[in-house]
Amino acid sequence: MKIYIKNMVCSRCQLVVKSELEKLGFHPVLVELGEVEILENLIADEKQIIEKVLNSFGFELLEDRTTRIIEQIKKLLIHLVHDYNKSSKINLSDYLVDKLCHDYSFLSKLFSQEEGVTIEHYFILQKVEKIKELLKDGELSLKEISDRLNYSSVSHLSSQFKKITGFTITDFKKLKNSNRKKIDEV
Helix, strand or coil: CCCEEEEECCCCHHHHHHHHHHHHCCCCCEECCCCCEEEECCCCCHHHHHHHHHHHCCCCCCCCHHHHHHHHHHHHHHHHHCCCCCCCCCCCCHHHHHHHHHHHHHHHHHHHHHHHCHHHHHHHHHHHCCCCCCCHHHHCHHHHHHCCCCCCCCCHHHHHHHHCCCCCCCHHCCCCCCCCCHHCCC
């Protein structure tokens, strides 16, 4: 049986969910961002127990189709920014259509209605959070960050960063508090 879970945004989330399900006596077969497949078929009481445990860690069970699609879009965008092989450029709309097997105009309209921002803007917000992370790490140059996140130039990265955060890259580096958001808060 598949269970869809909101706010699973990283590998640590996967470990927590798997561990908690095992503690409850379930047998996860597959644990991915946003979804888990378990051997068992759940009854209502078991679903409530799982929901209560997962809620204590900031996760939510997803029931309706719309919410599942929105979470799948977010999961794919987060994957593109945080885990994707940065050496190749990809068309965002083609990528989502290919992965979700829905028309992009449907996905875009649904996402905007539910989230209050466009898919593209959400993607930019994710990229800006990744830029903040990479700047704070201090291991990469701006050119390397720009290349890794598929910006056309350092100038484009810098102007988008300033537009979203209100800070220049230089000013941001000087801040003690990085103003970074958690992935699921973007």
